[in-house]
Amino acid sequence: MLLADIQRHQPDHIAVTGDLVNIALEAEFTAAGRWLAALGRPEDVSVVPGNHDAYVARTAGLARLHWGPHMAGDHGEAGFPFVRRRGEVAVVGASSAIPTAPFLATGRLGRQQIDALATALAELRRANLCRILLIHHPPTGRFDFQKRLIDASAVRKMLSEVGADLILHGHTHLPSLLAVQGPDGAIPVVGVPSASAGPTALHPAGWNRITVTRNTATSWRIELERRGLHHGGGVVETQARSVLTG
Structure with a gap:
């Protein structure tokens, strides 16, 4: 039902922020690959892994092995972070899965990935693109010790210097809206319920429909x-609507 609703809205791009499997059995990865194929073509569906x-x-x-084409950059390059440019939007995928x-x-990004993210985000800023960062663990620092992003403070420091326009995460299974500081103000950090939650769950299955339009020559309206x-x-x-920036 959720998949049909997503397809009915015909999004330009779909972001999946991790935990496609439960206990990491090979059969689960195969099944998740079939689910991703139902969502759309690899070039239209970006994935970052969860814990x-x-x-x-x-x-x-x-x-x-099973989802690689969904986790590759524009030229098929493997590894994280990856960058996918779609018109005026750049989707940047980072992996906190360990x-x-x-x-x-x-979760942890590690120094090498944080530095590579800083380089990519700075380059995309110079290209005047709307930068949407995908990461499974939210970098806000407001999380249980045993579920935290270990190097969240280093990630926040990097973001405070180079910025991003929107951060989409998984992990919490909550329809949350938080923020981290960027060089030009707050960066929205948006969570989403589990896509597999039933209608009687505390937070039933859901998805976030994001609309990006250019607001000024150097800013964006994100709804x-x-x-x-x-x-x-x-x-x-529809359960809620809000304007995140612009």
């Missing part, structure tokens, strides 16, 4: 429409 997608060290490479000990759901299953019912409806 469940890297839950077990020996299967951590299966995400790349294998962890039992009962932990932490958010939250769509999701009606609580206890079987229809997908």
Whole structure:
């Protein structure tokens, strides 16, 4: 039902922010690959992995094996961060997914990826593109110790220097809206419920419809429409609308 609603709105691009599997069995990665194929072509669907997608060290490479075309840059280059330019919008994918000990759901980007992100975001800023960063663990720092982004403070410092226009994350399964500081003001940080949650869950399945339009020569109007299953019912409806920037 959620998939049909997404397709009915014919988005220009789809972002998936991780945890496509549960306990990282190979069969789960295969099934998730079929689900991604139903969403759209790899060039139209960008994916970053979540902690469940890297839950077990020996299967951590299966995400790349099964979903690699969804996690590649414009020229097919593998690795994170990746950059996909779509008109005036640049989708930048970062991976915070790392294998962890039992009962932990932490993430980490690492110094090399943070530095590469800084370079990419600065270049895209000079190109005057709207920069949308995808990351599974939110970099806000407001999270349980065992579920946190370990190097969130370093990520926030980088963002305060080079900026981004919007950050989309997974992990929390909440329809949240927070912010981190950028060089020109607050950067919206947007979460989303799990796409697999049922209609009786505390936060039923939902998705975020993002609209980006140029506001001025160097700024953007970004609007958010939250769509999701009606609580206890079987229809997908608009649950909230807001203007994030512009």
